Amino acid sequence: MKPRISASAVIWLVVGTVYFVVPLIATLLFSLQSGKNSSYSLAAYGNVLRDHTFWSTLKLSLELALETIAISLLLLVPTVYWVHLKLPRIRPYVEFMTILPFVVPPIILVVGLLQFYNGTFRAPLWYLENPNYFLTSAYVILAFPYVYRSLDAGVRAIDIHTLTEASQSLGAGWRTTMSRVILPNIRVAALGGAFLTLAIVMGEFTIASLAAFFTFPTYIAQVNQEKIYEAAALSLVSFLITWAAMAGLLLVGRGSGRGRARLAGGR
Amino acid sequence: MGPEGTRSLDLSATAVDSVGRPGPHGSGRRRFSLAWLGVVPFFAYATAFLILPSVVVLVGAFKSPTGSFTWDNMSEVIHTPEYRHAFRTSIELSIVTAILGGALGLMIAYAAIRPGTPRSVRPVVTTFSGVAANFAGVPLAFAFIATLGFTGIVTKFLDEHLGINIYEHGFTLFSFTGVAIVYLYFQIPLMILVIAPAIDGLRSEWREASSNLGASSFQYWRHIGFPVLLPSVLGASILLFANSFSAYATASQLTGGSVELVPLIIGQNVGGDVLSNPQLSQALALGMIVVMAISMVLYALIQRRASRWIR
Numbered sequence: 001m002k003p004r005i006s007a008s009a010v011i012w013l014v015v016g017t018v019y020f021v022v023p024l025i026a027t028l029l030f031s032l033q034s035g036k037n038s039s040y041s042l043a044a045y046g047n048v049l050r051d052h053t054f055w056s057t058l059k060l061s062l063e064l065a066l067e068t069i070a071i072s073l074l075l076l077v078p079t080v081y082w083v084h085l086k087l088p089r090i091r092p093y094v095e096f097m098t099i100l101p102f103v104v105p106p107i108i109l110v111v112g113l114l115q116f117y118n119g120t121f122r123a124p125l126w127y128l129e130n131p132n133y134f135l136t137s138a139y140v141i142l143a144f145p146y147v148y149r150s151l152d153a154g155v156r157a158i159d160i161h162t163l164t165e166a167s168q169s170l171g172a173g174w175r176t177t178m179s180r181v182i183l184p185n186i187r188v189a190a191l192g193g194a195f196l197t198l199a200i201v202m203g204e205f206t207i208a209s210l211a212a213f214f215t216f217p218t219y220i221a222q223v224n225q226e227k228i229y230e231a232a233a234l235s236l237v238s239f240l241i242t243w244a245a246m247a248g249l250l251l252v253g254r255g256s257g258r259g260r261a262r263l264a265g266g267r
Numbered sequence: 268m269g270p271e272g273t274r275s276l277d278l279s280a281t282a283v284d285s286v287g288r289p290g291p292h293g294s295g296r297r298r299f300s301l302a303w304l305g306v307v308p309f310f311a312y313a314t315a316f317l318i319l320p321s322v323v324v325l326v327g328a329f330k331s332p333t334g335s336f337t338w339d340n341m342s343e344v345i346h347t348p349e350y351r352h353a354f355r356t357s358i359e360l361s362i363v364t365a366i367l368g369g370a371l372g373l374m375i376a377y378a379a380i381r382p383g384t385p386r387s388v389r390p391v392v393t394t395f396s397g398v399a400a401n402f403a404g405v406p407l408a409f410a411f412i413a414t415l416g417f418t419g420i421v422t423k424f425l426d427e428h429l430g431i432n433i434y435e436h437g438f439t440l441f442s443f444t445g446v447a448i449v450y451l452y453f454q455i456p457l458m459i460l461v462i463a464p465a466i467d468g469l470r471s472e473w474r475e476a477s478s479n480l481g482a483s484s485f486q487y488w489r490h491i492g493f494p495v496l497l498p499s500v501l502g503a504s505i506l507l508f509a510n511s512f513s514a515y516a517t518a519s520q521l522t523g524g525s526v527e528l529v530p531l532i533i534g535q536n537v538g539g540d541v542l543s544n545p546q547l548s549q550a551l552a553l554g555m556i557v558v559m560a561i562s563m564v565l566y567a568l569i570q571r572r573a574s575r576w577i578r
Contacts, residue, residue, distance in 0.1 A: 005385065009378035013388065016375040016455070020399060023410045023452070026420035030413035075309055082305035090306065097313045099567075103559045104321045105513030107530040108552045111537065112320025115545055120323055141317045199401035205516035206404075206530075210537045221405045221520060232413045235406035243398050 024239065031232035044229035048237065051230075053219055058241075060131060061216035065201035067132060068139040069194045072147045075140070077190065080151040081182055084160055098148035101141050106206040113138055114211060131213045138207050142200055147193035154189020199242045325556070327549035340550035353527045354554060357512055360443060360528065364450040365507035371451070372458020372507075373500060379459075380466045382474075393463060396456035403453045404516030411449045411521070415440045441522050449517060454507050461506055465499030465573065498573035502566050509562040513555065529555055 034044040048054050083091050104112070113134075117123035127133045160182065167177040183190075205217040220238060224231040331337040344350045378384060379392040414421050417434060425431045439445055469492055477487045515530040522531075529551055536548040 005383045006381070009381055009384050012374045012378035013384075013392075016371070016378075016392075019455070020395065020452070022421065023414040026414035027410040029420045075312055079306055079309040082302070086302040087306065094306065094309065097310070097317070099563065100313075100317055100321070102509060102513075103556060103563050104317065104324075105515075105530075105555070105559065107513065107515040107533055108324060108555055109317070109320060111533060111545075111548050111552050112324040113316070114537065115327055115549065116320045116323040119545065137316045140312070144313075144317075196397070196401070199398070203401060203404050203406070205520075206534075209516075210534060217405050217516070220409070224405065224409055224520065228413075231409050235409040235413070238406040239398075239402055239410070242402055246394065246398055 034229035057219040150193035154186035328553035361511040368454025400456035408520035502569040
């Protein structure tokens with residue numbers, strides 16, 4: 001009684017695969033043309049890997065991503081839990097705040113941040129000139145919608161009232177309840193938000209370039225202007241980084257959270 | 268609206284409700300004064316890095332260089348043909364990519380989820396969508412330059428093997444059409460991610476029940492499937508519209524400004540880390556915020572209806 005795959009499903013999946021895979025293959029082939037007279041070679045990749053700016057910007061962007069993830073989880077995990085448990089009435093306001101970054105996209109956020117912290121109000125230079133402060137503060141805002149939605153879904157999927165009560169009636173304090181009951185149950189949701197944030201930060205160009213910071217995406221943009229084969233190689237590297245990060249985090253989430261994930265999915 | 272309003276409301280509730288220990292149920296109201304403190308960090312952060320910068324933009328749009336109130340910035344945006352044209356192009360691009368991306372994304376998502384398709388297809392499609400929806404900006408622009416650019420692999424392949432030179436037929440990647448094709452690379456995956464839960468909401472029981480009652484596949488779609496999915500599809504399309512309207516990096520890398528879009532003009536006004544013409548940037552930004560806010564309100568209204576079926 002197993003239904004067979006329908007012809008139209010096959011067609012749409014093939015159309016999708018072609019549209020999404022062809023540019024990746026083309027970029028790969030393009031990046032390999034770097035030999036003499038467009039013969040195939042890996043020279044472009046060698047040049048990229050030997051360029052220490054590649055490593056330094058990559059490291060900076062990774063740092064920014066980890067900082068952003070840490071701050072958004074520290075800020076949002078307690079908020080989401082607390083709002084569900086104690087303050088359901090203010091949930092619409094929290095939700096509004098986390099949707100606002102869609103209304104105020106990066107291109108406007110950067111104008112506002114520069115105007116406010118470098119105009120209306122003169123922020124100290126350590127904030128304005130250090131990407132770890134300026135960019136991270138903005139990236140946490142960009143991560144809000146994704147991390148909040150992921151955590152909100154995670155908290156909804158479990159019965160936090162019962163879990164909290166059970167934990168407390170067994171004598172656990174808030175800290176134990178949080179770290180041994182709530183966190184393990186929303187771990188997959190937190191990782192989900194984290195992996196999206198990683199992808200966002202590793203690719204964020206608008207704020208970084210307009211606020212004149214040299215991160216991984218602005219480095220790629222600079223190479224784009226000068227060396228086309230290296231640019232193709234870097235585009236592919238950038239895609240693989242996003243891909244690897246996501247796959248890795250998905251695996252972590254699956255390894256220990258399979259049972260819960262299935263429960264959450266079967267609501 | 269915003270945190271200020273909530274704050275005073277909650278504090279007044281505190282005086283009444285703060286007596287007594289939290290009981291097993293309905294703990295929402297007890298110990299309100301302490302409970303409220305739990306969300307202060309979140310609202311403080313959002314105020315500092317989101318609300319204040321946004322308010323500055325809104326206010327700045329009505330400020331003259333000397334700081335007095337003026338309508339000049341807004342009227343300059345409204346009356347300069349270049350800016351009006353930019354808003355029009357931005358909106359057209361967003362509508363085109365929302366409709367195409369929405370339709371293709373829906374078809375691909377349904378193909379991946381529908382009964383009959385092997386279970387293993389769906390996680391591959393959604394995982395890839397998660398990556399591709401975020402693979403925007405500089406590398407995406409370059410991937411398409413390597414594919415469909417003047418010396419792109421596909422351009423050369425079509426020319427050498429099929430005798431079609433697309434650039435002689437008027438195609439160029441650095442045009443409205445080109446940007447639309449590239450935008451679909453993140454629009455379609457976004458649609459797949461957003462619409463998948465709605466497709467899950469089409470329970471197989473409904474389909475079985477309707478076919479048990481003698482309904483054809485067409486009747487099922489006409490009376491059940493389509494009406495249930497419609498609000499979600501509309502909502503998702505608005506999200507796609509907003510996504511494309513606010514995009515900056517991809518278009519800036521691809522066209523360098525040859526296609527006039529509002530975000531690109533705002534970007535050109537930011538030189539280094541200072542605003543070269545802050546009044547104008549802020550007036551244009553306000554225009555964008557208005558369009559984005561309308562889209563989001565519509566999205567929220569439609570989503571409320573759509574969420575009835577997603578549980």
